[in-house]
Amino acid sequence: MRLPIGFRAGATQAGIKPSGKPDLALLVSGTPCSWAFVGTLNKAAAPCVARGRQLLAAGQGLQAIVVNAGNANCATGEQGIWADARMAELAAAQLQLAPETVLTASTGVIGQPLPVEKIEAALPQIRLGLEIDPFMEAIMTTDLVPKMAEATLSSGARVVGVCKGSGMIAPNMATMLAYIVSDAAVSQEELRRGWQGVVDKSFNQVTVDTDTSTNDMAVLMTNGAAGPVDLAEFWQAVERVCVELARKLARDGEGATKLLTVKVTGAKSDVEARKAALSVAASPLWKSAVYGNDPNWGRVMMALGKAGVALEPDKVRITLQGIPLYAGKVLEFDRAQASQAMQAEEVLVEADLGLGEGQGTAWGCDLTEGYVRINALYTT
Amino acid sequence: MRLPIGFRAGATQAGIKPSGKPDLALLVSGTPCSWAFVGTLNKAAAPCVARGRQLLAAGQGLQAIVVNAGNANCATGEQGIWADARMAELAAAQLQLAPETVLTASTGVIGQPLPVEKIEAALPQIRLGLEIDPFMEAIMTTDLVPKMAEATLSSGARVVGVCKGSGMIAPNMATMLAYIVSDAAVSQEELRRGWQGVVDKSFNQVTVDTDTSTNDMAVLMTNGAAGPVDLAEFWQAVERVCVELARKLARDGEGATKLLTVKVTGAKSDVEARKAALSVAASPLWKSAVYGNDPNWGRVMMALGKAGVALEPDKVRITLQGIPLYAGKVLEFDRAQASQAMQAEEVLVEADLGLGEGQGTAWGCDLTEGYVRINALYTT
Structure with missing residues (x-):
């Protein structure tokens, strides 16, 4: 699925997933984005969720997201906090960005040290392209199918979303990892005002097994490359994309047949x-x-x-x-x-x-x- | 397991369970009992739970419990309320008691009319004896094993408990059907003061599948036949019996191996x-x-x-x-x-x-x- 204007994505194998499948991914905007973020309410939240909240509070535009799959980097103590910050620094250096503009995410097994050296070695292999598919495939864990959705506004601006998650899916938070990007021009204030409401009607209404993940996050980012849009139409498009992703998440619940x-x-x-x-x-x-x-x-x-x-x-x-x-x-x-x-x-x-x-x-x-x-x- | 002094129990096949196993049971005290009752918090509670609360509020001593298994008599509308009251009347007439001293309970499939005519035909077949086992076996549904526990106080008074339940077991209520009877002399006020606390530490701490039954109840009744007891010792014995039953309930959870x-x-x-x-x-x-x-x-x-x-x-x-x-x-x-x-x-x-x-x-x-x-x- 083609990304909105100004976004690029890519992935590689860092050797974190035992299967050897792609497990390290980047999503990048050419310019700083307005963004909104909802993270898990689980009190054993991973460092990446806490860091995301800090970045949001610091108020800078978001420019990139780096995700590893196969290791949740949760309940990993001081080393885990260091590893999470280090992953942001490494991605930022490679993209020539400030670390404060790079959001991190980890998903996978809880309680095992994150092998940052593998991430350091693999990051330079990532080639960025105009499709979101390699990013989507790399962030999957027990997911059987990639989950993507898109909508186009009358102005030509687009909304593209991906999410991963199949187990440990329960309400009262954003569901596992969901990233919605758009080239519409929408202010940070507007995004933050509206995002929780959309999440409440989409991702928070999905349940696979009542278990709330420690690493959940749902992120919405817009870079404005396609210019201004009608806000009501924008939110309708975002909600449509999120509901479609929510349905795909439920349908791909672990072991599900329906x-x-x-x-x-x-x-x-x-x-x-x-x-x-x-x-x-x-x-x-x-x-x-x-x-x-x-x-x-x-x-x-x-x-x-x-x-x-x-x-x-x-x-x-x-x-x-x-x-x-x-x-x-x-x-x-x-x-x-x-x-x-x-x-x-x-x-x-x-x-x-x-x-x-x-x-x-x-x-x-x-x-x-x-x-x-x-x-x-x-x-x- | 032998009942405390003054209690008798029995059961028969009324043809409510498709298997043809015993499915209609009576538990009777020779004299009116002090009693306490905790019922499900499910808002689609069955008529028997609502009736139990009414009896409790009316304040009469409890003398008998009539239970059918195989049909929950829940979500059965006006007919269900009538059928529940009728079951109490039939049991009361047979035992020569006032219907207000007979507690009803139903357990099984939700949303099917209760065949009261089968209960009417089968009740006279019940022979009461000094063991609680036939009662226990008749109230089982998907339970694989009967669940009974007992304790003897230093005064010689005894506490005997049974419970059934294997699925639709979740906290915040009493768990399915649990009946604890004792020949200790304990006042109604004392029973009601202490019962919720015991339930909170035993049955309410059991979970099989997070689904809260519509027919749960936990009843404690004492007839005083063995005379006064030390209250602290009495409550310890009741808690010990309830915790043992709670453990048996969990171990016999549907499909459980551990x-x-x-x-x-x-x-x-x-x-x-x-x-x-x-x-x-x-x-x-x-x-x-x-x-x-x-x-x-x-x-x-x-x-x-x-x-x-x-x-x-x-x-x-x-x-x-x-x-x-x-x-x-x-x-x-x-x-x-x-x-x-x-x-x-x-x-x-x-x-x-x-x-x-x-x-x-x-x-x-x-x-x-x-x-x-x-x-x-x-x-x-």
């Missing part, structure tokens, strides 16, 4: 609707039923009930793949037909709580034996 | 310690690692970090099966030896947060392909 989309309407507020939708998308019992094509809607009701939002079962309506299953009371339905309708790439649950105007959507995936297998043996 | 025990010390408070312990015991990633005998302690750190309690990674110490893995920094350890130590019936994680005096324990189980298989096809 995308699970949960739409809640009639909640007391949008926030309650999003919370209820996420509770259904995260329920291991409902996710297992989705895997088994079992229209066991009682588990949807259970998950709505535990969500911590206003709920009156007698007012709830539940629809699965368009088939009404419950409407304040148990409905008659053809179980075999409902089960067959669940044998699809995407399973859609709609729940109308009947209490207000709030609406929200969440994305998840089915829970399969594959998730267990992938995670029973990951470090060893 | 008990996972997480002890947290050095937290800012006991409440924070319990929360942190539960977060580790509930993490799908750590649970998968326990299944795979993978000493991937970074996932323990991740789960501590997402628990919402005070945490400074540099002060944390993590021990697995007695082997120190992390002490503010990554420790060298023999990975093969640690993996071998995890091949046990019980895996113990100890985390010292290094911040205060708070301590707490949680119990869970490993996450296996078996959990997925059991839950992918349960109703159909």
Whole structure:
């Protein structure tokens, strides 16, 4: 996928991933960018997340992102903080930038020292180009597919986004690593005002396994190379890109065979609707039923009930793949037909709580034996 | 297991479970009991939970419990409320008691009408005896083993407890169905004062899959037949019985091959310690690692970090099966030896947060392909 004007990207093999696949990547803008950043709320956050927050507070424009995959550089103490700063210095020196304009990110196994010497040796091999694909491929860990999305504004400005993540994916933070770049001219203030809202409706509504990563970050950066844009149109495009990435993230959840989309309407507020939708998308019992094509809607009701939002079962309506299953009371339905309708790439649950105007959507995936297998043996 | 003095129990096959196993059970005291009750916080709670709260508020002594297994009688609307009251009336008539002294409980599939006519036909077949085992066996659903525990006080008074539950097990409520009966003489006020505290340290610290059941309840009842007891000793015995049941519940989690025990010390408070312990015991990633005998302690750190309690990674110490893995920094350890130590019936994680005096324990189980298989096809 072609990058917006003024951006370049590249990657190489540094030998951090045991597989020998590309694992070190650069994303660079020719000029300083306005940017916004949301990082994980996990209290064992990695040094790169803390450093990102510091850079944001320092207020300089962002010009490059350096990412290594295969090692999260988390719970690695003083050495980890040093290694993270060193990775920024090395990338900055190579790109002839100030280290304060280079954001770092690490993703992979927690608690193993980051081999900075490998990064130092490999960085000069990176050739920058106009496509984001090599960057995307290098930042993947257990991801099976690259996740990219784009949108073009009426002015010709473009928005291009990538994200990685497949396990340790849960709400209340940005999801793993997501980078959205645009050549639109948008001020730093405007970006920071709007970014959290988009993240709340996209990445924060994805759940694979309720485990919140220590290294999550979602970054939005614009270099203005394509000139000014209509702000409403810009944010719509950013949200469209992020929702598309969020859906891809859920569909590629570890071991997943299906995308699970949960739409809640009639909640007391949008926030309650999003919370209820996420509770259904995260329920291991409902996710297992989705895997088994079992229209066991009682588990949807259970998950709505535990969500911590206003709920009156007698007012709830539940629809699965368009088939009404419950409407304040148990409905008659053809179980075999409902089960067959669940044998699809995407399973859609709609729940109308009947209490207000709030609406929200969440994305998840089915829970399969594959998730267990992938995670029973990951470090060893 | 022999019941305390003055209690009798029995069960029969009513034909609610498709398997044809016993599914209707009675637990009866010869005289009215002091009692305490904790019910699920799920907002889609079943009629039996709402009725239990009403009985408790009405203030009468409790004399009997009637339980059906195989049908949760939840999300069944007006008919469900009627069916629940009818079950109490039928049991009360047979036992020559007032319906207000009979607690009901249902457990099983959500959203299917309860066949009261089957209960009416089967109730007269129940023969009451002095052992609790038939009651225990009849209330099981996906449980593989009966879960019973007992303690004897120095006065000779006894405490006997049973519980059922294997999936849809998560904190913040009593766990599925738990009944603790004693012939000690303890006032209703004293029981209600102490019960929530015991539940918080035992059943509420168990997690199998983070899904909160709609039908949970934990009941404590004493008939005084063995006379007065030392209250401190009584509560210690009740807690010992409940913790033993909690451990059995976790070990029998759906698909589990191991008990996972997480002890947290050095937290800012006991409440924070319990929360942190539960977060580790509930993490799908750590649970998968326990299944795979993978000493991937970074996932323990991740789960501590997402628990919402005070945490400074540099002060944390993590021990697995007695082997120190992390002490503010990554420790060298023999990975093969640690993996071998995890091949046990019980895996113990100890985390010292290094911040205060708070301590707490949680119990869970490993996450296996078996959990997925059991839950992918349960109703159909």
